[in-house]
Amino acid sequence: MAQENHLGKGVLIGFITGGALGAALALLYAPKTGKELRAEIRTKSDEFQDDAEKYIAEAKDKAIDLINEGKKKSEKLIRDAKVKSDELIKDAEKVLEEARSKTNILVKTGKEKIDQKTSQVKTAIKAGVDAYKETKNN
Numbered sequence: 001m002a003q004e005n006h007l008g009k010g011v012l013i014g015f016i017t018g019g020a021l022g023a024a025l026a027l028l029y030a031p032k033t034g035k036e037l038r039a040e041i042r043t044k045s046d047e048f049q050d051d052a053e054k055y056i057a058e059a060k061d062k063a064i065d066l067i068n069e070g071k072k073k074s075e076k077l078i079r080d081a082k083v084k085s086d087e088l089i090k091d092a093e094k095v096l097e098e099a100r101s102k103t104n105i106l107v108k109t110g111k112e113k114i115d116q117k118t119s120q121v122k123t124a125i126k127a128g129v130d131a132y133k134e135t136k137n138n
Helices: 002-028 034-137
Strands: none
Touching: none
16 A cells, blocks of 8 residues: 555656646746737738738739830831831832833834734735736736
C-alpha cells in the first residue's frame, strides 16, 4: 500500500505540475484582448488593402503598356498595308498604261493595213473598170 501511496502522490504531483505548466503556457500564448485583436485586424486589413492597390496599379500599368503596344502594332500594320496598296495601285496603273500603249499600236497598225488594203482594192477596181472600158471601146 505504501507503493500505491507513492504512486498516487506522484500522479497528483504530476497533475499539479502539468496544470501549472499548462496555465503558464496558456498565459504566454493566450489570445489577445478584443481591442488588441481589432487593432491587429485593422492593421492587417490596411496592409492587404495597400497590397491590393499596389497590384491593381501594376495591372493598370501593364494594361496600358499592352494597349499602347497594340496601338503601335496596328499603326505599323496600317502603314505597311498603305504602302503595299500604293505599290499595287502603281503597278496596276503601269500595266494599264502598257495595255493602252499596246492597244494604240495595234489600232494604228490595223488602220494602216486597212488603208493599204483599201488602196489596193481601189486600184484593182479602177484597173478593172479601165480594162472594161478599153474592151468595150474596141
